[in-house]
Amino acid sequence: MGGGRPRDTGVEERVVAVAREMLREGGYARFAVDQVADRAGVAKTTVYRRWPSRDHLVVAAVATFLDDVAIEETGDLRADLVRIAAAIAAGLGQPGIRLLVSELIAAGARQPDLAASVYQLWARRRAASLDLFAAAVGQGEQADDVDPGLILDQIIGAVYYRALITGDPVDDDYLKRLVSAALAGAGVSSGGLA
Amino acid sequence: MGGGRPRDTGVEERVVAVAREMLREGGYARFAVDQVADRAGVAKTTVYRRWPSRDHLVVAAVATFLDDVAIEETGDLRADLVRIAAAIAAGLGQPGIRLLVSELIAAGARQPDLAASVYQLWARRRAASLDLFAAAVGQGEQADDVDPGLILDQIIGAVYYRALITGDPVDDDYLKRLVSAALAGAGVSSGGLA
Amino acid sequence: MGGGRPRDTGVEERVVAVAREMLREGGYARFAVDQVADRAGVAKTTVYRRWPSRDHLVVAAVATFLDDVAIEETGDLRADLVRIAAAIAAGLGQPGIRLLVSELIAAGARQPDLAASVYQLWARRRAASLDLFAAAVGQGEQADDVDPGLILDQIIGAVYYRALITGDPVDDDYLKRLVSAALAGAGVSSGGLA
Amino acid sequence: MGGGRPRDTGVEERVVAVAREMLREGGYARFAVDQVADRAGVAKTTVYRRWPSRDHLVVAAVATFLDDVAIEETGDLRADLVRIAAAIAAGLGQPGIRLLVSELIAAGARQPDLAASVYQLWARRRAASLDLFAAAVGQGEQADDVDPGLILDQIIGAVYYRALITGDPVDDDYLKRLVSAALAGAGVSSGGLA
DNA sequence: TCATAACCGAGACGGTACGTCAGGTCTTTTA
DNA sequence: TAAAAGACCTGACGTACCGTCTCGGTTATGA
Known part of the structure; x- marks a missing residue:
């Protein structure tokens, strides 16, 4: 029941930011988890630890887009x-x-x-x-x-x-x-x- | 100008029929062109000659669904x-x-x-x-x-x-x-x- | 005994000539019967009527190369x-x-x-x-x-x-x-x- | 710099062994990467990770043939x-x-x-x-x-x-x-x- | 202080399907 | 008949992503 290394909170932000970019650039079709991880300087495993599937990540990324609209x-x-x-x-x-x-x-x-x-x-x-x-x-x-x-x-x-x-x-x-x-x-x- | 072998009109029907079945069975996700071709007794290339992509075929198949509704x-x-x-x-x-x-x-x-x-x-x-x-x-x-x-x-x-x-x-x-x-x-x- | 359309004797020459060209250009790997026929303005069937396989055609084409060497x-x-x-x-x-x-x-x-x-x-x-x-x-x-x-x-x-x-x-x-x-x-x- | 999952060295052996068999059975012509992978119980992608083409794999397989000759x-x-x-x-x-x-x-x-x-x-x-x-x-x-x-x-x-x-x-x-x-x-x- | 536990990067792996290419056969119309 | 056109089957190719796994190494906590 020890502690374990705490999650790097910066990861979420970086990954989502990159995901957002990639969605803007290539849309959904060319959105590959592999590339998101690469670009965010993060291991694919780390991505999957937080978002259980590509779709989950996409939804999370889009959620941050919509804030802008006033x-x-x-x-x-x-x-x-x-x-x-x-x-x-x-x-x-x-x-x-x-x-x-x-x-x-x-x-x-x-x-x-x-x-x-x-x-x-x-x-x-x-x-x-x-x-x-x-x-x-x-x-x-x-x-x-x-x-x-x-x-x-x-x-x-x-x-x-x-x-x-x-x-x-x-x-x-x-x-x-x-x-x-x-x-x-x-x-x-x-x-x-x- | 000459002619060439005429298209086997049976192919369209058979393929679309199979495609429809497969959509009903497994939905979009498990719809594979390979299998459609197989089941229809048709070469994959023949399918691609008519419908340039999986999506095209699906749309064609769905189009025949909707006729039923009165x-x-x-x-x-x-x-x-x-x-x-x-x-x-x-x-x-x-x-x-x-x-x-x-x-x-x-x-x-x-x-x-x-x-x-x-x-x-x-x-x-x-x-x-x-x-x-x-x-x-x-x-x-x-x-x-x-x-x-x-x-x-x-x-x-x-x-x-x-x-x-x-x-x-x-x-x-x-x-x-x-x-x-x-x-x-x-x-x-x-x-x-x- | 009926007549039938006579063989176009020009076909052999044209096809072989094109075949030779294509061999020079792209080598054996990119030598496609389809393309040879196209370029020679001849149907693929016509090619296959004379040379039973791609290899046969290639050999025939190469045979005309070697004459040059003295x-x-x-x-x-x-x-x-x-x-x-x-x-x-x-x-x-x-x-x-x-x-x-x-x-x-x-x-x-x-x-x-x-x-x-x-x-x-x-x-x-x-x-x-x-x-x-x-x-x-x-x-x-x-x-x-x-x-x-x-x-x-x-x-x-x-x-x-x-x-x-x-x-x-x-x-x-x-x-x-x-x-x-x-x-x-x-x-x-x-x-x-x- | 760390490493990543180490390559399963058994893969090389199994694949090459199967490849060798298949060459013996059907020769070069009937040698299909798909089948080699299948028989070796390995994903095709894993094969292509090591040997970038069919030819590469064949050569590797043949290389092990020749060892036998004394x-x-x-x-x-x-x-x-x-x-x-x-x-x-x-x-x-x-x-x-x-x-x-x-x-x-x-x-x-x-x-x-x-x-x-x-x-x-x-x-x-x-x-x-x-x-x-x-x-x-x-x-x-x-x-x-x-x-x-x-x-x-x-x-x-x-x-x-x-x-x-x-x-x-x-x-x-x-x-x-x-x-x-x-x-x-x-x-x-x-x-x-x- | 040291083991334990969770995290992280890296990358191999199995799997599934894609779309493509080329060979060779078959079928029709036209000359 | 032969020729042109082109549909068709067959078989395999190499590629792309997905999501899982196994490493070595790192960073916290608790005994």
Whole structure:
């Protein structure tokens, strides 16, 4: 029950940093654990000691990407929603990111124990979006029967759906109509809450 | 200009049939071109002559899956939409299918020349769903400013989004609320068109 | 008895010409029947109708190379032999030719029906060398117990042996000693026949 | 600088042993790296880690063949030489060996980095033969100006030449004449050194 | 202070599949 | 018929990554 050598805490950071780089450069396909380890100056064993599979490492690396995105709320719910949706659409417009997102989804589907982590990836962003509604309600408007989650699903779901699955374009005009329809569906009057 | 030996059209069928089987049995992960060729009694090179990569073959095989699904319209638009959404949700509820769908999306993102084929996979089902609206309009209801595509995006998009990305449950109650909201957002009155 | 399309007599020539070129360019390893046919503007089938295997075609092509080499006899047997040996050594000094010769030998060993053709390839050159002895005898010298074939074997055999098998150098000095030893062994006096 | 897992030295032995077997069974043509690995209970990648190509492995395997051959010297140089030459001729008389030797030579010509190994294959046997001369000289005979290498070249070279290249028979009578001529050419008297 | 235990770098290893290449045969249309 | 075109089968090649394992060496703790 002795102690043993303590883990080098620098390893996590270095590896994840390199992993992030490699994802940016070559995407998911050319992401090889061997190379990550090499570049990070770390043994492959050390990598596998922390992340039980390539997918786990990728998810961990992506988790650090998403921190960057900041959501600014202007108080104008409709506009804020459009802006958020546009940001997502813009991201998915880049082939690299589109692939990465797809692969993450697939990774979650492949390994059940990863699913939760992957879901959480998006959950954080979703939570930020949900705050918008709280703020809007705070500014005083009826919100009794409004389900913000449902509205978000309709909007963001549609964006992912078009970008990843149907391949249809997601332009600004579409987004405006989308947001309007979703808000209207929830009984949020055009002039009202927004 | 002369001719050359004509392609054995039986090959396509046999290979795709075997590919379909193998997808059902082992999913995407255990799908190996080598084995498909073997089982189909065909040389691997012959497979590669038609489908330039594993992904291409998988997409081709999946394309034949989807033909089976029939959409029955009952005349009750709301109920039909709920049923369609439920069917999709049920499919995505199965881990194998969820993975397969994810991998297909990823395959499209990996190889640009595959994207179109993958999009088309879903497009066919989408077209069938859109017919519902045409039928509903035929039964006489206002539909001047209704955009069926937008409504579908909100519904189906939300289902995919929850099933694949957020991991949130997609139960019947949710679907009813979802469909209602989407229809309401388009100005379709509760008692009206549906 | 019907007529049928007559054989295009130009085919042999064209194919062999192309084959020769390709051997010069890429050597035996990169010699592909497919490409030969393509370049000659001929169907692969047509090639195989005339030469039953790749090896056969190669041998046929090489046979046309060797015609070029001319042996000039000067009347000085010893010098002539040295010159011949040197020519062979020079040829085998080129990696491409060394490989080609090796592969021809191998081809002969692989396919018994080719062996004869391959042997004949070298036989022609050998015959020319043997003429030297006839000429020398004609110029009057004892030749009762001289076996020209044996002498040639000793000389040319040694050259091939060193060039192909032991990798030892075959320089001029060596050749002179070699020829002298071989002639001496046959009882040909230094000053005499030569 | 540390080390890493040490190579399993058993692998070399097992693989080479299997390789040798397979060469004996099916010759060069049916020698497949895949099968060697399988039979040796080793991953193909492990094989390729040590021998960068099929040819390399074959050469390594053959190298272990040749160790078996023992050269017995009886003190009678002439007879010993005849016996050695006869042994070589007998070997080359077997189609399988003839092909193997040809392919080895070709392999050396194909891949420059293999040439040295192939040359060495024969060099060992040659060295053993050269010992005969040392022994003969030890038994006291003039050998000042005798070049054993030259003599061997003439004898062994001629044998290979006839067996592989001209296809002429190499019988006992021929060998006796050959050895005599070569010795005579070196000034070794019939009754003398031999 | 010394054994023990966990960590680390290095790299061999088994395994699985990939996509490719070339040889040689077979089938059709056209001259 | 022969020729051109090209599909087809066969068999093997060498490569890429994955995740596991076995080393020697290092750094902490606890007896």
